[in-house]
Amino acid sequence: MGVITTAALSKSYGQVHALADLTVDVGEGVTGLVGANGAGKSTLIKILLGLLSPTSGSATVLGHDIAREGDQIRQVVGYMPEHECLPPDVRCIDFVVHMGRMSGLPPAAARERAADVLRHVGLAEERYRLMGGYSTGMKQRAKLAQALVHDPALVLLDEPTNGLDPAARDDMLGLVQRIGGDFGIPVLVTSHLMGELERISDHVVVLDGGRLLRSEATDTFLADTGVVLVEVHAADGDDDAAQRALGEALAAAGLSCRPHGALVAIDPIAGEGVDPALAHDRLRDLVRDTAADLGVGLVRIQPQRGHLEDVFREEVAS
Structure with a gap:
């Protein structure tokens, strides 16, 4: 069984089909979920997390059924949302510690893990600053840190390079590649910028209008x-x-x-x-x-x- 498995997964809003009969397997390594804006990428991630209910079909995440075991999925998955979600009047270290506690870590372990992941994402020197004063790149790193603090078994990253300049984008892609490669944590990362994902992904899933176009090893696409x-x-x-x-x-x-x-x-x-x-x-x-x-x-x-x-x-x- 794959890390993520979907079977005829669909999500409709009236006559609009956000996902249509999506059947796909996602395995180890870094998987790029690509497609234009509105292709269904964010909808799929929210369904996998149990935040949205599908109209039809089924899916499992790390062996957990999305319809019945959403709580268990969210305990073992790290999620980096696309949109702004950081409280501006909170220090980064406190926020990441809080997210670790929310995921079940005891206080001492949460603080130790928060320090480790903030060092990993390059915010060790800035961890005591209020996040309202962070640049866009620093905010993206803080969002990545909170997704990693509880040592997840899978990481879902929704447009992690959104709003970044070229240098910051390269740094973020390098971090994503390290998570999937050096740390051995499966990663599903979305982007509408397909060229950047071909640099770091082991496998690519291409969506268009909620439908699966292709799902293959990256080397096959780039042969x-x-x-x-x-x-x-x-x-x-x-x-x-x-x-x-x-x-x-x-x-x-x-x-x-x-x-x-x-x-x-x-x-x-x-x-x-x-x-x-x-x-x-x-x-x-x-x-x-x-x-x-x-x-x-x-x-x-x-x-x-x-x-x-x-x-x-x-x-x-x-």
Whole structure:
């Protein structure tokens, strides 16, 4: 049984379907739950925590049924909400200790754990300040600390990089990766910024309009597509003309190619009995020789790899 398992899970508000027949398994490591705003990500998390009741279907979290064991789920799960939830007139250390006590820790253990997690998230020097004076990045770290203070068996993070600048976003993603990797705590993290999750997730679940599009290992989404990207440079500086000339020459040689921004995208040589490795070497040799014949500089030849945003667009379009 997975860490999280759902079966035909649905949530409707009248004619609006926030989730529709969602069946998915979430395992160990970091799982990215991605999709545009309104895709159903936050709704799913609230249902898993027992904060919302589904219209139909079922789900378990760490073996606990969401319909009957919401209290048990919330005792063993850490939750970082998307929206502002911190009392501005409370010191961070006191807030995190309080959340630890609410989760069942005795006073001494709660204070010790609070100090540990605040050091882990980078708030050791700022823990005695009132949270109303915190920056957005510090508030996000405080929310993460309260989700970790009771040593949960699973962490649910709803848009943890929301409102952060690029440097703070990178720091937060690094913390999330450490939770799932170094600490071995399963993480389900949501984001509408798909590129950032492909950097840290082991598995990706893609939602659109409350429906499951795909659920696969991240490496599968980002695998080599087989297409080769080529960049050329012209001695006279007219790189666009050099790109067109190379594309036309390769097409005349029987290759399938097309413009790809400032690059030329070339489909792999295919055919019955064609060895992929030999075909790949032959394609590269042909590109090299064609560029030399045209007198254009060959800047780079590289494989085209998938991206979550590309996969999402392709699935939605289909």
